[in-house]
Amino acid sequence: MPYAITQTCCTDASCVAACPVNCIHPTPDEPDFGTTDMLYIDPRSCIDCGACADACPVDAIHPVDLLSAPLKGYADVNAEFYADRPTSAVDEAERTPVFHRWGPPTFDHTVPAGFPALDVAVVGTGPAGMYAVQDLLLHTNARVTLFDRLTVAGGLVRFGVAPDHPSTKRIGESFARHHGHHRLRLRLGVEVGRDVTHAQLAADHDAVIYAVGAAESRSLGVPGEDLPGSLAATTVVGWYNGHPEIAPGAVDLSSGRVVVVGTGNVALDVARILTADPADLEDTTIAGAALDLLRGSGAREVVLLARRGPDTAAYTRPELMALLRREGVEVVVDDADPRTGKAIDEAVPGEHAALLQEARREVADWSAPGPDAPRRLVLRFHSSPTGVTGSGRVEAVRVTGPDGEVEIPAGMVVRAVGHRGRPLAGLPFDDATGTVPNHEGRVEGMPGSYVVGWIKRGSTGGIGANRTDAAETVKALVDDAVQGRLPSRPRRRIPLPLLGSRRRLA
16 A cells, blocks of 8 residues: 655655655655655555655645545556656565665754854744754754744745645644744844844844745736735735734625636635635634635636646646645636647646646636626636726726737736745845845855845745755855854844844744
């Protein structure tokens, strides 16, 4: 009975290190690590030991025979990955575990014995910051001060993961165990640039690591996108996750249709939550005000608008599978553009577009859905927004089509076309990429300053991608310390009155 990795895979590779037979790929030292939608277990080599399931921080790994109905397809998904690959490293005759060739999952450089303890500030309590904290606490003797501008810790795990993905949110429990470490001080409600400057942090620490993410949504660049009812995906995601900076009334669901521009996982998350049966969300972490609004929602249809075809959509295969196979919501592909049908019909088996063959295809009718209409999600490809129209607020979205522009009536439009970082006072910033210029995490021209996560590499990669990213940054920091490249400064800590007290952790 082999195991299979399923939808909530976070790709942090804890399972890879735990596997005694090297049957989980891609590993962090393989070229395609970070480019596949998830990790995969080779069913030909799995010895059913369950070590991977125990190590998985998001409960994504289960015995194939025990997969629930919505997850049954993942047995084939795992097997398909190995269809053209040699059997993994295991003695097929004896089924004997072999020594795992891949070493420690995150870090391969520790400070020399007797090296003085460093004082390190980490700014940001999301996955990138917490993976960096983990490496610092487990592999060095550093004293860490962890900052976050919000009064609750968690970052993207707490406020970015959809509430109907409780397994993914569970990784936050793994991170939170470090909050009580004797070499860590947690300072919440402290914003760099408002409460403390970079210069102050740099003066009072041997090194500063910024893990502030990419909090700004990219714009559409079309007329009318600033009308009320036109929202960034970060606003909608923060609304249903109870983000303290998003008002409970930020979202208006009185209209029968919502248009979501984008085909990444965030766009799918928004579409899925807006079309969900509120009863299915009652036992999740969804914000109470959001759940109340969804109970009385007038939105019966969500349109996912894609500028290109289904073969280039950015969502992952697991998320699309989950969207297509849930009950109570019809998924329709708008077949108005002949290129859409061609891309689906000719899709190579195993590619994301092939899944869309499960969806019904029709030329969409853009008349207003009635209040009793069944909930449905419409995927429209090869169609770009050209403008948002309305008298005082959003009433429609103009989009391109094969025969000219089309107007889709809608009461809300959500921009889910990517994120970018914001400039940080005191640090250089590349406006074109929305990142802090760096080399392997070292901020250019600023010894002792480092970045990790999306502010380092751009808004690509999920939660687990931050693990190897953090290892690279922390390794650079340790190398700089050992080689004497960190700026010289007095050995002192930031005064407690300046930083406030511990705040709520969960």
